[in-house]
Amino acid sequence: MDNQALLNSLKEIFSEDQINTNYEDLYDAAADRYKKYAKAKKVLDVPVPIAIVYPKSAEEVSKLLVFCNENSINVIPRSGKTATEGGLENWKEQTIVIDAKNLNKIIRIDTYNMEATVQAGVPLQELEDEARKLGYTTGHSPQSKPVAKMGGLVATRSIGQFSTLYGGIEDMVVGLECVFPDGHIARIKNVPRRAGGPDIRHIVIGNEGTLCYITEVTVKLFKFFPENSKFYGYLIKDIDTGIKVLREVVVNGYRPSIARVYSEEDARQHFYHFHKGKCVLIFMAEGNRDIVNATCAGIEAAVEKFKDGIIEQVDGQLISDWYDHLNWSQQDIDDEIQGMIENDRHDGFTTEISANWETISKIYHNVINRIRNEFPRAHDLTMLGGHSSHSYINGTNMYFVYNYNINCAPEDEMRIYHHPIHSIIVEETLKLGGSMCHHHGIGKYRTEWTKEEHGSAYYMLEKLKEAFDPKGIMNFGTIYPQEEGLKYIK
Numbered sequence: 001m002d003n004q005a006l007l008n009s010l011k012e013i014f015s016e017d018q019i020n021t022n023y024e025d026l027y028d029a030a031a032d033r034y035k036k037y038a039k040a041k042k043v044l045d046v047p048v049p050i051a052i053v054y055p056k057s058a059e060e061v062s063k064l065l066v067f068c069n070e071n072s073i074n075v076i077p078r079s080g081k082t083a084t085e086g087g088l089e090n091w092k093e094q095t096i097v098i099d100a101k102n103l104n105k106i107i108r109i110d111t112y113n114m115e116a117t118v119q120a121g122v123p124l125q126e127l128e129d130e131a132r133k134l135g136y137t138t139g140h141s142p143q144s145k146p147v148a149k150m151g152g153l154v155a156t157r158s159i160g161q162f163s164t165l166y167g168g169i170e171d172m173v174v175g176l177e178c179v180f181p182d183g184h185i186a187r188i189k190n191v192p193r194r195a196g197g198p199d200i201r202h203i204v205i206g207n208e209g210t211l212c213y214i215t216e217v218t219v220k221l222f223k224f225f226p227e228n229s230k231f232y233g234y235l236i237k238d239i240d241t242g243i244k245v246l247r248e249v250v251v252n253g254y255r256p257s258i259a260r261v262y263s264e265e266d267a268r269q270h271f272y273h274f275h276k277g278k279c280v281l282i283f284m285a286e287g288n289r290d291i292v293n294a295t296c297a298g299i300e301a302a303v304e305k306f307k308d309g310i311i312e313q314v315d316g317q318l319i320s321d322w323y324d325h326l327n328w329s330q331q332d333i334d335d336e337i338q339g340m341i342e343n344d345r346h347d348g349f350t351t352e353i354s355a356n357w358e359t360i361s362k363i364y365h366n367v368i369n370r371i372r373n374e375f376p377r378a379h380d381l382t383m384l385g386g387h388s389s390h391s392y393i394n395g396t397n398m399y400f401v402y403n404y405n406i407n408c409a410p411e412d413e414m415r416i417y418h419h420p421i422h423s424i425i426v427e428e429t430l431k432l433g434g435s436m437c438h439h440h441g442i443g444k445y446r447t448e449w450t451k452e453e454h455g456s457a458y459y460m461l462e463k464l465k466e467a468f469d470p471k472g473i474m475n476f477g478t479i480y481p482q483e484e485g486l487k488y489i490k
């Protein structure tokens with residue numbers, strides 16, 4: 001089918017105002033923040049999609065997917081456009097982007113059953129603002145909260161700043177509606193728990209648009225008690241002490257909403273006004289007063305146990321102020337891109353991994369040593385460090401952060417700078433049994449390691465693709481490694 005015939009067919013499903021073929025918008029849709037510098041410099045090496053469409057219902061998504069499936073046309077589901085790993089990048093000559101912009105209704109906020117149901121294109125911030133007016137919260141607060149939308153947040157298995165208390169999105173999703181490439185609309189009902197076979201929500205949560213299109217989501221609600229929140233901050237000797245304190249708090253059953261430790265370098269960029277060149281450990285206790293009091297006692301006891309590694313406590317207000325300015329607005333994202341257009345030759349990336357308590361510090365030090373010693377452009381690094389920000393009973397994450405000056409052509413940046421650093425982090429993590437991917441998803445640029453990440457269980461992931469998307473029309477190149485995509489990776 002040629003492109004004109006394809007567009008004519010789209011007009012049989014959608015009205016004119018639901019089909020976008022504006023070149024600027026198509027160029028924008030060709031890649032996400034992974035290649036933000038090359039994109040800003042207008043040197044993207046990937047094809048632009050044929051059209052962006054804006055369905056208004058699950059039925060319209062279904063008709064479109066049936067058409068694309070019958071004609072082997074690639075589709076890329078899209079919501080808030082904050083993807084960082086290439087999940088929105090296009091690797092096919094004929095691609096349709098399905099944007100959730102018109103799936104924008106908050107359907108129900110039910111404060112008796114403690115659930116909120118929204119369409120996929122509702123920004124999390126909008127839902128959170130409505131819930132808070134009623135004295136409730138979703139408990140979900142990723143740094144992209146002002147921009148990311150519910151469909152994308154579920155599709156990437158996102159996690160927020162309060163995860164130690166509320167969990168990741170997988171702990172929040174009660175039920176959902178999604179559409180498969182054969183047009184089937186599946187609705188997973190909202191119940192508190194069930195033992196009706198495997199938990200099929202988890203086929204959808206984290207699928208990154210490779211199995212189905214999410215149209216509606218129901219998440220839990222929690223009572224919100226901002227007046228009780230208490231913040232703690234400490235300067236500490238090293239990151240290992242911080243990890244030990246985090247472990248002590250969590251394994252004793254306490255659930256602060258925020259529990260984080262920052263390396264010296266990362267602390268410098270987050271807490272420049274008080275870090276004094278040291279690592280920083282922070283907590284926030286949240287919830288009803290009795291729980292906050294107990295959590296504070298748990299934090300203080302853990303800090304006391306490791307007091308030899310604690311340098312000084314700082315005013316909790318400093319941590320509260322830091323939190324108030326943590327999230328990124330659309331304006332912040334646009335300003336960064338505008339800076340690059342105007343010749344700002346500096347970029348920053350993150351690679352977030354997880355491992356058990358015993359292993360996480362080893363991975364951290366192995367990675368930092370290897371990057372400093374092996375990365376040929378180490379002299380261009382302006383920052384290399386990380387923080388642990390999401391803790392569990394059996395381990396925690398490490399969010400490596402690396403910024404550098406770009407001394408090469410824009411189209412070579414990812415190959416020369418990002419790929420070698422990112423590879424060291426992934427290799428060191430997999431070597432010691434951790435996960436290469438704590439929250440941003442696999443996208444297209446961790447597919448080199450998908451098979452190694454899953455080992456013998458990759459069989460299960462592969463069978464899901466064969467069952468739900470046998471023609472491979474859903475987000476080609478994402479999660480599942482593709483030979484054809486290697487030219488974009490290396």
Ligand SMILES: Cc1cc2nc3c(=O)[nH]c(=O)nc-3n(C[C@H](O)[C@H](O)[C@H](O)COP(=O)(O)OP(=O)(O)OC[C@H]3O[C@@H](n4cnc5c(N)ncnc54)[C@H](O)[C@@H]3O)c2cc1C
Pocket residue numbers: 033076077078079080081082083084086087088100120141142143144147148149150151152153154155156157158159160161207208209210212213214215328439440441443475478
């Ligand atoms: C400044 C910044 C801070 C961030 N902070 C965090 C953080 O704290 N925690 C975190 O987890 N992530 C974070 N991220 C990453 C990103 O925000 C998350 O991955 C988020 O969940 C993406 O949501 P989105 O609506 O923007 O999705 P998009 O970017 O539109 O899409 C992301 C992926 O999901 C798929 N997808 C989108 N919509 C659908 C749908 N309706 N059905 C099926 N598949 C779909 C896409 O194909 C793509 O693969 C951050 C990103 C930025 C830019």
